[in-house]
Amino acid sequence: MPIYKKLSMLLLTALLPAIIFAQNTVSGKVTNASGSPVNSASITVAGSGKGATTNNDGSYSFDIANGTYTIQVSSVGFITQSKAVTVSGDASVDFVLAESFGDLGEVTISVGSRNQQRTRTTTPLPVDVFTAADLKTTGQATFDKALQYRVPSFNSVNTPVNDATSLLDPYEIRNMGPSRTLILVNGKRKNASSLIYIQTSPGRGEGGADISAIPNEAIKRVEILRDGASAQYGSDAIAGVMNIVLKDRGDQGVLSLNSSVTHKGDGAMFGLTLNNVANIGSKGFLNYTIALSNQSLANRPGKVDAAGEAADFGASLSSVQSFLSAHPDAGNINGQPATAAAKFLINGGLPLNDNSEVYFNAAYIFKKVNSFANYRTPYWRPTDFGLLTPAGQTYQGYVPTFEGDLNDYHATLGLRSNKNNWMTDMSFTVGGNKQLYTVANSVNRGLGASSPILFKPGGYDFAHIVGNIDATKRITDKLSLGLGGEFRAENFGITAGDTASSKTAPGADSFPGIPESSESTNTRFNFGGYVDLGWDVTDKFLLNGTIRLEKFSDVGTGRSNYGNQSSFGNNNTDDQTSFVWKLSSRYKASDKVIIRGSASTGFRAPSLHQINLQLAQASFVPGQGIQIKGIVNNRSAQAKLLGVPTLKPERSTNLTFGLGLNPSKNLSITFDYYRIKLKDRIILSSEISAGGTPQSAQLDAVLNSNGIVAVSFFTNGINTITSGLDFVAGYRNLGLGNGKLNLNLAGNYQIQNELDGGLSNVINPTLIKNANKSVFDFTQEALLLSSRPEYKIIFGGDYAVKKVSLNLNNTVFGPTTFRQSGLDANLKTVFKTKIVTDLGASYSFSKNVDFGVTLQNLLNVLPEWEFKALNAAGETVLRDPAQVKNNSNLITFNQRYNIVTYDGSHFSQLGLTFAANLSIKF
Numbered sequence: 001m002p003i004y005k006k007l008s009m010l011l012l013t014a015l016l017p018a019i020i021f022a023q024n025t026v027s028g029k030v031t032n033a034s035g036s037p038v039n040s041a042s043i044t045v046a047g048s049g050k051g052a053t054t055n056n057d058g059s060y061s062f063d064i065a066n067g068t069y070t071i072q073v074s075s076v077g078f079i080t081q082s083k084a085v086t087v088s089g090d091a092s093v094d095f096v097l098a099e100s101f102g103d104l105g106e107v108t109i110s111v112g113s114r115n116q117q118r119t120r121t122t123t124p125l126p127v128d129v130f131t132a133a134d135l136k137t138t139g140q141a142t143f144d145k146a147l148q149y150r151v152p153s154f155n156s157v158n159t160p161v162n163d164a165t166s167l168l169d170p171y172e173i174r175n176m177g178p179s180r181t182l183i184l185v186n187g188k189r190k191n192a193s194s195l196i197y198i199q200t201s202p203g204r205g206e207g208g209a210d211i212s213a214i215p216n217e218a219i220k221r222v223e224i225l226r227d228g229a230s231a232q233y234g235s236d237a238i239a240g241v242m243n244i245v246l247k248d249r250g251d252q253g254v255l256s257l258n259s260s261v262t263h264k265g266d267g268a269m270f271g272l273t274l275n276n277v278a279n280i281g282s283k284g285f286l287n288y289t290i291a292l293s294n295q296s297l298a299n300r301p302g303k304v305d306a307a308g309e310a311a312d313f314g315a316s317l318s319s320v321q322s323f324l325s326a327h328p329d330a331g332n333i334n335g336q337p338a339t340a341a342a343k344f345l346i347n348g349g350l351p352l353n354d355n356s357e358v359y360f361n362a363a364y365i366f367k368k369v370n371s372f373a374n375y376r377t378p379y380w381r382p383t384d385f386g387l388l389t390p391a392g393q394t395y396q397g398y399v400p401t402f403e404g405d406l407n408d409y410h411a412t413l414g415l416r417s418n419k420n421n422w423m424t425d426m427s428f429t430v431g432g433n434k435q436l437y438t439v440a441n442s443v444n445r446g447l448g449a450s451s452p453i454l455f456k457p458g459g460y461d462f463a464h465i466v467g468n469i470d471a472t473k474r475i476t477d478k479l480s481l482g483l484g485g486e487f488r489a490e491n492f493g494i495t496a497g498d499t500a501s502s503k504t505a506p507g508a509d510s511f512p513g514i515p516e517s518s519e520s521t522n523t524r525f526n527f528g529g530y531v532d533l534g535w536d537v538t539d540k541f542l543l544n545g546t547i548r549l550e551k552f553s554d555v556g557t558g559r560s561n562y563g564n565q566s567s568f569g570n571n572n573t574d575d576q577t578s579f580v581w582k583l584s585s586r587y588k589a590s591d592k593v594i595i596r597g598s599a600s601t602g603f604r605a606p607s608l609h610q611i612n613l614q615l616a617q618a619s620f621v622p623g624q625g626i627q628i629k630g631i632v633n634n635r636s637a638q639a640k641l642l643g644v645p646t647l648k649p650e651r652s653t654n655l656t657f658g659l660g661l662n663p664s665k666n667l668s669i670t671f672d673y674y675r676i677k678l679k680d681r682i683i684l685s686s687e688i689s690a691g692g693t694p695q696s697a698q699l700d701a702v703l704n705s706n707g708i709v710a711v712s713f714f715t716n717g718i719n720t721i722t723s724g725l726d727f728v729a730g731y732r733n734l735g736l737g738n739g740k741l742n743l744n745l746a747g748n749y750q751i752q753n754e755l756d757g758g759l760s761n762v763i764n765p766t767l768i769k770n771a772n773k774s775v776f777d778f779t780q781e782a783l784l785l786s787s788r789p790e791y792k793i794i795f796g797g798d799y800a801v802k803k804v805s806l807n808l809n810n811t812v813f814g815p816t817t818f819r820q821s822g823l824d825a826n827l828k829t830v831f832k833t834k835i836v837t838d839l840g841a842s843y844s845f846s847k848n849v850d851f852g853v854t855l856q857n858l859l860n861v862l863p864e865w866e867f868k869a870l871n872a873a874g875e876t877v878l879r880d881p882a883q884v885k886n887n888s889n890l891i892t893f894n895q896r897y898n899i900v901t902y903d904g905s906h907f908s909q910l911g912l913t914f915a916a917n918l919s920i921k922f
Helices: 003-020 132-136 143-148 163-167 306-313 317-326 608-612 637-641 694-705 766-770 778-786 872-878 881-892
Strands: 024-032 042-045 051-053 059-064 067-074 081-087 095-097 127-131 154-156 171-173 181-185 219-225 240-246 254-262 269-280 284-295 338-351 356-372 401-419 422-440 454-474 479-495 520-536 541-557 577-588 593-604 617-621 625-631 650-664 667-684 708-712 714-736 739-755 791-801 804-813 816-818 827-831 834-846 849-856 865-869 913-921
Touching: 024 081, 042 059, 042 127, 042 219, 051 059, 051 127, 059 739, 059 791, 081 095, 127 132, 132 143, 132 219, 143 154, 163 356, 163 401, 163 422, 171 181, 306 317, 306 881, 454 608, 479 608, 520 608, 637 708, 667 778, 694 708, 694 766, 739 778, 778 816, 827 872, 865 872, 865 881, 872 881
Parallel strands: 024 095, 181 240, 625 708
Antiparallel strands: 024 059, 042 051, 042 067, 067 081, 127 219, 154 171, 219 240, 254 269, 254 913, 269 284, 284 338, 338 356, 356 401, 401 422, 422 454, 454 479, 479 520, 520 541, 541 577, 577 593, 593 650, 617 625, 650 667, 667 714, 714 739, 739 791, 791 804, 804 834, 816 827, 827 865, 834 849, 849 913
16 A cells, blocks of 8 residues: 555545544623624634634534633624634623724725625625635645645646746636635735747636735735626626735744645745734734745656657667666656745734834745756757766756846825714735846857856736725715725836847757847726715615726836837727726525625726737848747737737626525525626637648738748737636534534536637637638637536535644545647547545644644545547547557657646646644743
């Protein structure tokens, strides 16, 4: 029996007898000043990781060992309250919360509305709330990976071929891409990353905020609105909004030591985090977090196929076999890159008087990632010009390294006040992300023996400045008003690489540098304003409506070759100005049944990255002159020649309908249907090159006469429809032995995620369309629409007995589909449905010391794919072992990436991982 299975069985055997021990239960009720229950309030025990969420009747309970604790209750729209409680048996502790729209410990807006605050089950929109304890039990080292195993509609996974993608894994909600979920920190817009994904991986052509930059230990809770919210928040909120609420006041600091290692002994991680707070007076505080971590390389190469190598590189089979006999994996390194990170974050506030307060938060993150390109075997690169092989040693090829340095920061300063029944919030936010790259152990073959072996291929930077003014007022007992405005200035820069990496063709081997002609600095600003009305028609029936107007103005400056012109909309005011609206409603059919729904329009402005990114290489080819290949922005001369229009905003129509059920005090169920129709979706096009056919004669003439070999560009290329179902159920306080068990079940099922009208409805420029070519091919269709799980289900439970807590979590990853470039047109690649099981246990040595272990992917389940035939011709291919092998080699680079293929999979390929955590409160 494998060692990890023995360890798993041993741990289970040791922990099962714990159910015979008695357990102290702390329970109570949370109400407001009028005696009404406050549901979905967050109950936390300072420094212990214990806690609960109140039910519809305001009741809560949790189990804990003997000791003296500080119990804290918080809910959006109420003043946070704490009580010191000594537990020596079952205890009852009630709380009465005072309403406040401006308490220092709370975010003053709800992700469901820009108006009055409502609890999770009374809002007309689906909102999930996850506490710090929920994230901790996953055992995952970063925030994005913790969400992967807590939120069914959220997906994020490492890609096997990384380059710059290794700095920030693509993530998304409801399979809508990373750029369509707006990320907030304490209710304020977080800056986007400077990276846009151009690899053949999920999320290609898009970018998003770096949520992995936020330390888990700094997070109090996470609020996820699963509904379009452009009317409330502006661009990027088509799929939903994620609000990361930072820790505030408290009575204890925590020092956490985290470590993990895979069952193969690689990928070791060690992290040290300090979270502490200084309370200032009765309401002020300064909470700070310092997190340091180091993650080593985890490698999962496959056994390379010699026949495939010989065919691909034109080498003799004997020479390939000779090399592979000593290096079966061809020296390739892929899996999880080595990463070192330092994260610093503060969150604070100070009352000015009884009606006003100042709040602030700031973070700085430095991350360094070391990954590898494909190994350059001797039959691929016959020489390194004597630059990389030590003297006296036989040349055996080389493996270029890709190193990325990331700096990410954000900061907010704000003032909240409550005067004359007006609750106002004014804030100023800055944020930025900069990435610079290094390629080492490589050569520029165009320079030969004079080539350096270390290159600086350039990088990217993005920054924004945001000003917000928001105000709400309760006009009557039934009617409330919210209004506000936002000003945002953005800057996106492209830094060219050094001369050796880019100017001399073909550039640095593995990652040619950014050419000087692509270097640019690009800016724009926008202004948006909204009005929000909430009407409690009756005690049971609520209506909420929002309208928003937002206008963009773009200017290109600096060493750009593109001129000072509007970046999108072709100077058309209608395209630069977005008017959107939202109407939502909730009806309480009874105390146990809530009906809710919404209809809205939304938009996403093209990012500065998509407007300005250019990575085209202009190379001199003897006898053929200058030739251009790569990515050109759609304001370039090459794009104009192809008839590519300037970018305009994406437009969406969102519909949501759901039910909230509370059959009993401890059982809650929500069920929501959603449909998102997206028009003019921005994509990074497929590569356009000459076709050599009569139909493509006109296109070929344009390309050949202008030296264009093959180019891609961003364009409003497709319309899509995404629909599905979200299901969330929880049962708390289920008696088991002398303790209580909490169960949860959540799932996301994708009904549609497809092109509106199919491939025939792709929006192609006329010249490209007439050549029977398309900006959108099967590969892109898979990466954007079918490469995430068709469904995802999370089922788990936690059980606490005396000083021992257990949690078991199962995540079902549904099938995903790829149609890789070059794959037989009659086949598709399908990743099979798999269940990943995580088991965790923690032990409280005292009220100040906790130790926990998590067996991630307990049963060592790995991604598994197979070919599926699309038609009878495909069935014929599958009956021929030689054709199957050829196609398998194609999508795995001759088996280098045999577990996840070259384009990635639906969950990690690392298998069983052992994680441990030690928390010391002080």
